[in-house]
Amino acid sequence: MTIDKSLKIRRGGTGNRSVLTRMERLEKLKETDRWQEGDSPLGLPKVRVRKLQMKKKKKKKEGEEEGEDSSAT
DSSP: OOOOGGGSOOTTOOOOOSOOOHHHHHHHHHHTTSOOTTSOSSSOOOOOOOOOOOOOOOOOOHHHHHHHHHHHO
16 A cells, blocks of 8 residues: 655755753753753753744845945936
8 A cells, every 4th residue: 555645755855843841951051051861851941942033034135236336326
């Protein structure tokens, strides 16, 4: 039997996750000194996951660039 195309895992299909695994949460908490070795891994405090967003650069209109060059001479 074959797998349907919609069920196949694509290479870049994972994207950004909004939830961390317990081990990832422990690593983040260790970095900020909010968890020490030997503390209980149950009932961990929340860890904020920040998503990076790239801002789009605004393109200059060709008419504006030409107008600036002609006024300079």
